[in-house]
Amino acid sequence: MNTLVMKFGGSSIGTTDALTQVLSIVLHEREQWDCLVLVASALEGVTDGLIEAAHLAQMGQQRGYRRIVANLRTRHLALIDELPLGTTERAALHADIDRLLFDMLDLYQGMAQTTGKVTPESVDATIGVGEKLAARIIAALLRQNNLRSVALDTTSLIVTDDVPGNATPNIALTRTQIAQNLLPLLERSIVPVVTGFIGATPNGKPTTLGRGGSDYTASVLGVCINATEIWIWTDVDGMMTADPRDIADARVIPSLSYEEAAEMAYFGARVLHTRMIGPLRDDKIPLRVKNVYKPQQIGTLISDGGSARSHTLKAITYIPGLAVEAKRTSEYSPIPVVYDKVVVAVPNGQIDIIISAQSATHSLACFLIPTTAGSDAIHTIRLALEENLQANPLTQGWTVKNITFVTAISANIDNWATITATVLQRLKNIRILALSQGPSNSSLTLVVENKDSEETLSLMHDLVINSG
Ligand code: ADP
Ligand code: ASP
Ligand code: MG
Numbered sequence: 455m456n457t458l459v460m461k462f463g464g465s466s467i468g469t470t471d472a473l474t475q476v477l478s479i480v481l482h483e484r485e486q487w488d489c490l491v492l493v494a495s496a497l498e499g500v501t502d503g504l505i506e507a508a509h510l511a512q513m514g515q516q517r518g519y520r521r522i523v524a525n526l527r528t529r530h531l532a533l534i535d536e537l538p539l540g541t542t543e544r545a546a547l548h549a550d551i552d553r554l555l556f557d558m559l560d561l562y563q564g565m566a567q568t569t570g571k572v573t574p575e576s577v578d579a580t581i582g583v584g585e586k587l588a589a590r591i592i593a594a595l596l597r598q599n600n601l602r603s604v605a606l607d608t609t610s611l612i613v614t615d616d617v618p619g620n621a622t623p624n625i626a627l628t629r630t631q632i633a634q635n636l637l638p639l640l641e642r643s644i645v646p647v648v649t650g651f652i653g654a655t656p657n658g659k660p661t662t663l664g665r666g667g668s669d670y671t672a673s674v675l676g677v678c679i680n681a682t683e684i685w686i687w688t689d690v691d692g693m694m695t696a697d698p699r700d701i702a703d704a705r706v707i708p709s710l711s712y713e714e715a716a717e718m719a720y721f722g723a724r725v726l727h728t729r730m731i732g733p734l735r736d737d738k739i740p741l742r743v744k745n746v747y748k749p750q751q752i753g754t755l756i757s758d759g760g761s762a763r764s765h766t767l768k769a770i771t772y773i774p775g776l777a778v779e780a781k782r783t784s785e786y787s788p789i790p791v792v793y794d795k796v797v798v799a800v801p802n803g804q805i806d807i808i809i810s811a812q813s814a815t816h817s818l819a820c821f822l823i824p825t826t827a828g829s830d831a832i833h834t835i836r837l838a839l840e841e842n843l844q845a846n847p848l849t850q851g852w853t854v855k856n857i858t859f860v861t862a863i864s865a866n867i868d869n870w871a872t873i874t875a876t877v878l879q880r881l882k883n884i885r886i887l888a889l890s891q892g893p894s895n896s897s898l899t900l901v902v903e904n905k906d907s908e909e910t911l912s913l914m915h916d917l918v919i920n921s922g
Contacts, residue, residue: 496584
């Protein structure tokens with residue numbers, strides 16, 4: 455049985471035009487595949503709004519969270535009013551939206567009554583509603599167009615551990631849930647529209663898979679139902695040689711190996727969730743990234759073959775990070791002490807150590823904060839690091855600074871002897887703080903000062919364009 459899982463990103467479902475595109479894509483693919491499963495993200499900006507509302511509720515600011523919920527209601531109702539829906543579908547959808555948002559107000563009110571510090575668990579319990587709203591809208595649109603479709607909440611499908619804000623699905627438990635709750639729908643030729651991003655622990659506590667987590671949902675579902683392919687529909691033409699928002703002449707990359715795609719995501723290409731590739735690579739399920747507005751274009755194919763043999767530079771990514779540094783004086787504490795006492799103590803810290811370097815007189819450790827931690831994370835983690843360094847008498851000499859990781863991606867980078875030399879030659883006027891060749895054999899990462907990041911990115915991207 456040929457099964458396609460298609461995930462639609464928040465950037466490509468928020469307007470009538472975008473949803474019309476989604477509908478035409480689904481109607482077309484319905485003819486090509488035995489089964490379709492759709493994964494919906496929240497409309498763009500909705501999850502940010504919900505996080506803000508949770509914080510306001512926790513601070514007891516009733517007017518603030520009520521305003522956000524009212525805006526969400528207006529936005530979703532305006533969208534369905536513009537969609538070509540019959541009276542019954544529209545009325546049912548209207549009622550669903552009101553019920554879901556009414557429940558949110560209840561939850562926020564409960565949070566407001568127990569004011570205190572916002573906990574990641576309480577954020578997790580409230581931010582999945584954006585996906586629930588979007589899944590219901592898409593399913594209604596499909597039904598209106600004579601497809602049998604239902605919206606399904608992944609709290610009853612994706613079983614995860616209980617790491618708040620960054621949970622990992624348990625594939626075996628998820629398979630069992632899917633066999634009970636999803637496969638019967640596919641057998642009846644129904645097109646399920648499932649919520650991305652959210653799951654629940656075995657005890658039913660709501661969790662989320664990290665920012666951008668709907669990609670991960672698609673990958674986990676794909677593995678659990680043994681899908682033929684997974685397609686990620688987004689607002690760019692595929693995986694590109696750099697983020698097209700930063701580099702005007704970025705180009706689409708027609709094919710990538712799993713390793714290359716995983717490295718791109720890990721080192722900042724937020725078009726894919728950082729942990730979604732692993733499950734697909736293990737099962738060799740091909741992944742495509744396509745532009746929802748240009749469905750006829752092939753986009754990028756990520757697969758086992760990929761381009762593992764090619765010796766060209768594929769892409770340049772960048773991601774902001776943090777470095778802690780110190781002069782080695784008599785009161786100096788070594789990096790492992792800083793790591794043990796300070797970094798692991800950062801609350802809910804999603805921090806990876808990428809490079810550490812010591813010399814006779816200086817020490818430096820550079821940390822990457824994955825895109826899944828969200829764009830505010832760098833700021834909150836910096837504050838927490840500074841507080842922890844100050845609080846510990848052993849680490850007073852250490853300071854924190856913002857840095858940027860710029861990474862060159864290419865399969866077999868270690869075997870291509872000239873690549874490091876070429877990159878360093880190109881960057882001869884940039885101060886490189888540290889450098890590492892990734893253990894995956896697919897990446898070369900440089901740490902630069904923030905002020906040099908744009909120039910570094912642009913110089914390195916020229917190498918991609920010229921490397922054929
Ligand atoms: P969605 O809402 O569809 O999940 P995201 O905003 O999460 O969309 O991801 C798409 C965005 O990823 C693009 O708009 C683009 O700016 C960004 N991006 C960053 N790096 C890359 C890259 N190398 N190739 C393609 N897109 C990239
Ligand atoms: N809506 C969630 C987010 O904004 C998940 C996703 O977009 O994939 O992070
Ligand atoms: Mg995304």
